Structure formats: structure tokens, C-alpha cells
Amino acid sequence: GESVGLHLPTLSVQEGDNSIINCAYSNSASDYFIWYKQESGKGPQFIIDIRSNMDKRQGQRVTVLLNKTVKHLSLQIAATQPGDSAVYFCAEPRNRDDKIIFGKGTRLHILP
Amino acid sequence: DTEVTQTPKHLVMGMTNKKSLKCEQHMGHRAMYWYKQKAKKPPELMFVYSYEKLSINESVPSRFSPECPNSSLLNLHLHALQPEDSALYLCASSQRHGNGIQYFGAGTRLSVL
Numbered sequence A: 001g002e003s004v005g006l007h008l009p010t011l012s013v014q015e016g017d018n019s020i021i022n023c024a025y026s027n028s029a030s031d032y033f034i035w036y037k038q039e040s041g042k043g044p045q046f047i048i049d050i051r052s053n054m055d056k057r058q059g060q061r062v063t064v065l066l067n068k069t070v071k072h073l074s075l076q077i078a079a080t081q082p083g084d085s086a087v088y089f090c091a092e093p094r095n096r097d098d099k100i101i102f103g104k105g106t107r108l109h110i111l112p
Numbered sequence B: 001d002t003e004v005t006q007t008p009k010h011l012v013m014g015m016t017n018k019k020s021l022k023c024e025q026h027m028g029h030r031a032m033y034w035y036k037q038k039a040k041k042p043p044e045l046m047f048v049y050s051y052e053k054l055s056i057n058e059s060v061p062s063r064f065s066p067e068c069p070n071s072s073l074l075n076l077h078l079h080a081l082q083p084e085d086s087a088l089y090l091c092a093s094s095q096r097h098g099n100g101i102q103y104f105g106a107g108t109r110l111s112v113l
Helices: none
Strands: A004-006 A010-014 A019-025 A032-038 A045-051 A056-058 A062-067 A072-077 A086-094 A099-102 A106-111 B004-007 B010-013 B018-025 B031-037 B044-050 B053-057 B064-070 B073-079 B087-094 B108-112
Touching: A010 A019, A019 A086, A019 A106, A032 A062, A045 A056, A045 A062, A045 A072, A072 A086, B004 B087, B010 B018, B018 B031, B018 B087, B031 B064, B031 B073, B044 B064, B044 B073, B053 B064
Parallel strands: A010 A106, B010 B108
Antiparallel strands: A004 A019, A019 A072, A032 A045, A032 A086, A056 A062, A062 A072, A086 A099, A086 A106, B004 B018, B018 B073, B031 B044, B031 B087, B044 B053, B064 B073, B087 B108
């Protein structure tokens, strides 16, 4: 069946280093992906999205890469800061029923 | 402004109580959503309202009753809940159903005793 999943449940990164959070998907027809950030005690917050006609999209300190050949996307956070501590979800809005399929989430820990 | 406001932030209720969760957005969004989130899990969709009409009910037990009084407001009425219903309840909105980007509120942390 369809799935959107993350490779690692927890990622620990030194403050100032770059973080890379990975996500795999199974449906080759998937054409739109969203990354959400959920801080403790808050709801998920939209970070960045990408459509399948793009390989890369950049935001402020974040970059999303999409590799359609291996059905993989990643979220890169440059110069990780303490405020980046959160759970990150990749998500796929599904066309046939307009639902968002969330991945399991990766918790990002920032080491001082 | 991409704010979705949920009240209350925390709620403790007994299994015989009746309570309501409220959600409000003033972004002109025409789709609103209720999600349930358990600890260390992603949000699970419960209900979708599109243009103030219920368009999706994810086989949610009838002890949860949604209501959309107008395009800015969404309620979730709770009655005879079970302890396993304890969770974070999230409201979200989007420009229209199927638009993709949903904006979430901070949630209501519900404990059922």
C-alpha cells in the first residue's frame, strides 16, 4: 500500500552543523510533498513544499531535495539552531481523496 | 496571518461529561479539519468540512460530534468519552479542500479520566 515514511525516528546534530532528514515514499505517481515542523506543545507548522516537476527547492535555511528515481526526499537545515529542535514530518497530499498522508516523524535533537 | 486558534488549551473531563472543543480561523479558508494526535505519532484525520459541509468522516465514533456553525468556526462536541480518547486534538484549515497546505492550531490537550 501507499506509505510516506522517515528513515530514522531520532536525529542528534551539533549546534551549527547541517541537519538532513530523510523520507521515502512508495507511490511513483505522488507529485506533491510538504514538510511540517512540530515543536513541543504546538501544532505542525508548514515549512516548505515541493512539486514533482522540481528536484530542489530552497527556503530560508532549509532546502528540500526530491529524487523521483528512488522515491526519496530530504529536508536539509543549514546551521542548525536550538530553535530547530522539533519533530519533522514529511507529508503527501493525496489527490484521489484530498487527504494528507503524514510520515512517522523524525525528532531532531540539537546538541550544545 | 496564518493563525488558527483553538480553545481550551487543556481539558480534563470525566467519562460522563459533555464538553466542546473550539477552533477559529480568519484567513478566509473554506476547508477545516479535526485531527487526533497520540504521543510520538503523526496526526490522524478525523473530520473534514468543506464550505461548511461535512465531507469526510474517518469512521469516528459517534461520541465525537463535529459542527461547523460558519466558515470561520469549527467545534468538536465530546460526550461519554473513554480514557483511550486522551490525546492532542488539532484543528487545521486550508484555502480549500485538496489545496494541500493545511495550517494547524496549537491543539487542545485532552485527558479523559
